[in-house]
Amino acid sequence: MKQxxxxxxxxxxxxxxxxxxxxxxxxxxxxxxxxxxxxxKARCGAFTELASxxxxxxxxxxxxxxxxxxxxxxxxxxxxxxxxxxxxxxFPGLLDSVIETARRxxxxxxxxxxx
Amino acid sequence: MKQxxxxxxxxxxxxxxxxxxxxxxxxxxxxxxxxxxxxxKARCGAFTELASxxxxxxxxxxxxxxxxxxxxxxxxxxxxxxxxxxxxxxFPGLLDSVIETARRxxxxxxxxxxx
DNA sequence: CGACTATTTCAATGATCATTGAATCATGGG
DNA sequence: CCCATGATTCAATGATCATTGAAATAGTCG
Numbered sequence: 001m002k003q004x005x006x007x008x009x010x011x012x013x014x015x016x017x018x019x020x021x022x023x024x025x026x027x028x029x030x031x032x033x034x035x036x037x038x039x040x041k042a043r044c045g046a047f048t049e050l051a052s053x054x055x056x057x058x059x060x061x062x063x064x065x066x067x068x069x070x071x072x073x074x075x076x077x078x079x080x081x082x083x084x085x086x087x088x089x090x091f092p093g094l095l096d097s098v099i100e101t102a103r104r105x106x107x108x109x110x111x112x113x114x115x
Numbered sequence: 116m117k118q119x120x121x122x123x124x125x126x127x128x129x130x131x132x133x134x135x136x137x138x139x140x141x142x143x144x145x146x147x148x149x150x151x152x153x154x155x156k157a158r159c160g161a162f163t164e165l166a167s168x169x170x171x172x173x174x175x176x177x178x179x180x181x182x183x184x185x186x187x188x189x190x191x192x193x194x195x196x197x198x199x200x201x202x203x204x205x206f207p208g209l210l211d212s213v214i215e216t217a218r219r220x221x222x223x224x225x226x227x228x229x230x
Numbered sequence: 231c232g233a234c235t236a237t238t239t240c241a242a243t244g245a246t247c248a249t250t251g252a253a254t255c256a257t258g259g260g
Numbered sequence: 261c262c263c264a265t266g267a268t269t270c271a272a273t274g275a276t277c278a279t280t281g282a283a284a285t286a287g288t289c290g
Contacts, residue, residue, distance in 0.1 A: 022134030
């Protein structure tokens, strides 16, 4: 079982966060996660409408390495979640307005995550 | 006098905004502008501590083309300002939390703009 | 006009990015 | 043990990026 790298939240830097948000697919992943009813229950494989599996994997890594999301392996499957509390502590208010901005905009693709 | 392109605020899209914010120099320009006492009085030439003139020009263009700033030519000089009201209307609350995030973070370089 | 200043543009560089498809790896179930 | 499933990794692609320094542009002032 390979270790999945997550940066310490204190090491996360604004420019890297915004760079990670600067892609429509990644914004789509983020709003879809945010709109998911059950936190921490979103399978990676549920996002295939947004991109191919290998491209998704690439974008998941970007979000994860920017400190925005957390990936958790459970058996065969991986779950994806937003690092809400940590991120809120590190950059108060930021994620809420980012998500709200992305949620409101039709240019951001999104999926319904059935949990 | 060459025309300077500014996108219509309605044409501005979140992913492009975040991509423009995904660079420490550009964040530095933004917070420095935001912390400038007199709005719309910041000369482009006042940012030379952040980068070389030609690199600054490049970053100014990125911010401008992303709809975040406005450039105004006046004689020999160009002035730079944040498109506050328009941007607030387009993406309510976003710019405030972006600026606050950048302002608080020591990884973002900044200058004192004497006006 | 001619020199000077402020700023942009251009061409060139190497680095990183988004994307693709094939290969790999790990797990769970028969 | 074998195979299917879920997901990542790898190699290769062309595109875009940040940076540099030199050249061009435009305005000002003598």
